[in-house]
Amino acid sequence: xxxxxxxxxxxxxxxxxxxxxxxxxxxxxNKLDNPDSGAFGDMAYDNAGLxxxxxxxxxPQVYDPLSGYNRFMTTVNDKLYxxxxxxxxxxxxxxxxxxxxxxxxxxxxxxxxxxxxVNNLLQLEMKGAGIECARFGVNTTIGILGFSDPAKSWLDLxxxxxxxGQTLGSYGVGSGxxxxxxxFGPSNVRDxxxxxxxxxxxxxxxxxxxxxxxxxxxxxxxxxxxxxLGEYESVKKDAVDFYPFMRDAYxxxxxxxxxx
Amino acid sequence: MRCLLLVILVFYxxxxxxxxxxxxxxxxxxxxxxxSVISVLEKNDLSxxxxxxxxxxxxxxxxxxxxxxxxxxxKRHWPGLSKDEKKRFTELFVxxxxxxxxxxxxxxxxxxxxxxxxxxxxxxxxxxxxxMSKDNNISILYKFFEKQGEWKxxxxxxxxxxxxxxxxxxxxxxLQSGSIDDLLLKLEEPVxx
Numbered sequence: 001x002x003x004x005x006x007x008x009x010x011x012x013x014x015x016x017x018x019x020x021x022x023x024x025x026x027x028x029x030n031k032l033d034n035p036d037s038g039a040f041g042d043m044a045y046d047n048a049g050l051x052x053x054x055x056x057x058x059x060p061q062v063y064d065p066l067s068g069y070n071r072f073m074t075t076v077n078d079k080l081y082x083x084x085x086x087x088x089x090x091x092x093x094x095x096x097x098x099x100x101x102x103x104x105x106x107x108x109x110x111x112x113x114x115x116x117x118v119n120n121l122l123q124l125e126m127k128g129a130g131i132e133c134a135r136f137g138v139n140t141t142i143g144i145l146g147f148s149d150p151a152k153s154w155l156d157l158x159x160x161x162x163x164x165g166q167t168l169g170s171y172g173v174g175s176g177x178x179x180x181x182x183x184f185g186p187s188n189v190r191d192x193x194x195x196x197x198x199x200x201x202x203x204x205x206x207x208x209x210x211x212x213x214x215x216x217x218x219x220x221x222x223x224x225x226x227x228x229l230g231e232y233e234s235v236k237k238d239a240v241d242f243y244p245f246m247r248d249a250y251x252x253x254x255x256x257x258x259x260x
Numbered sequence: 261m262r263c264l265l266l267v268i269l270v271f272y273x274x275x276x277x278x279x280x281x282x283x284x285x286x287x288x289x290x291x292x293x294x295x296s297v298i299s300v301l302e303k304n305d306l307s308x309x310x311x312x313x314x315x316x317x318x319x320x321x322x323x324x325x326x327x328x329x330x331x332x333x334x335k336r337h338w339p340g341l342s343k344d345e346k347k348r349f350t351e352l353f354v355x356x357x358x359x360x361x362x363x364x365x366x367x368x369x370x371x372x373x374x375x376x377x378x379x380x381x382x383x384x385x386x387x388x389x390x391x392m393s394k395d396n397n398i399s400i401l402y403k404f405f406e407k408q409g410e411w412k413x414x415x416x417x418x419x420x421x422x423x424x425x426x427x428x429x430x431x432x433x434x435l436q437s438g439s440i441d442d443l444l445l446k447l448e449e450p451v452x453x
Binding site for chain 1: 356
């Protein structure tokens with residue numbers, strides 16, 4: 001039943017992608033309408049040639065045909081954060097001391113090992129795959145089910161985070177248009193599709209009881225948030241116009257992760 | 261005793277010439293200053309406000325703030341501003357960026373900074389670092405350019421997100437639909453969290 005729903009969802013996204021990618025070409029033409037920026041020729045303005053690095057031409061603009069919906073969903077997620085996520089995470093913070101929450105967080109990360117391993121392999125990152133195996137082996141045994149991280153503290157092995165969105169990106173799949181997902185936040189077509197294989201690689205999703213699975217997933221989310229309180233607020237403070245800021249930051253961050 | 265050490269460290273760093281000449285010097289200067297930032301952040305007897313003030317004092321000489329302000333508007337918008345507007349904008353922007361950078365350091369810094377690599381191309385220098393945070397590493401890339409023999413920071417990339425780039429896109433959007441006054445007004449708005 002669950003799998004069926006995901007398939008329908010993926011089809012739906014693919015359809016939107018197909019329709020909008022036809023319009024993508026006409027969107028590019030609009031960019032040429034920009035007034036000729038070179039016309040000013042202000043020599044004193046930029047004598048080190050720094051401007052070129054940030055020029056509209058060298059930095060591709062994010063394709064965003066659903067900006068109305070995306071803006072709306074950003075507001076919804078914002079409310080969810082302040083009304084639900086943050087208060088509950090604060091409760092966690094109050095009840096469980098930080099070392100405990102860090103241990104829970106490490107355990108969840110350890111469970112997500114298949115996602116990282118498979119995506120490292122798919123990207124032919126053999127070193128990353130090897131490190132992941134070593135980490136999983138050491139942390140599950142000596143680290144007691146991943147609650148502690150001796151692989152990092154003793155062997156200095158850091159997790160090699162990879163997901164299927166990055167795998168697609170590393171094979172040259174474009175990001176498609178920007179898409180803000182309910183609960184998950186900023187994403188794009190490629191990364192949303194990438195969530196499907198990752199879903200099947202996530203052991204938590206093989207828990208049969210829906211209630212238990214939802215509980216475990218909520219625990220992970222709330223626990224994680226409790227360790228990162230204040231970060232969202234700080235990012236929000238940086239923004240002059242919140243939605244485009246989040247969008248551009250997301251796409252730039254993903255670009256870095258894919259290139260890594 | 262620790263306090264005295266800190267004071268010595270901070271003074272030593274401040275006395276270190278910002279006019280670093282080559283790659284190694286720039287690296288050394290950045291390391292030294294970030295080390296003193298961390299020792300300030302680790303002091304528990306200071307309020308957040310005092311800490312931030314000290315951090316700004318330590319890091320400010322490394323940045324070319326006016327250049328950064330110019331870059332966020334770009335050659336498309338900057339030359340069209342009047343002298344007063346330029347001044348006002350620079351003031352507001354610099355304030356904002358200082359607060360924001362402090363915020364990030366305070367939020368993420370746990371114990372140390374790791375230096376990954378330095379890449380030099382002719383008149384640019386990129387030093388990539390990681391801040392060790394509680395459960396992951398936050399990458400911060402410092403981008404320097406050479407200005408009359410001095411190396412100054414013109415952009416930061418935090419987790420791959422360029423500070424200049426994101427501001428530039430936002431400002432461009434505001435200026436396309438409004439005037440510089442709208443932008444200044446937005447920047448003047450008290451930051452609510």
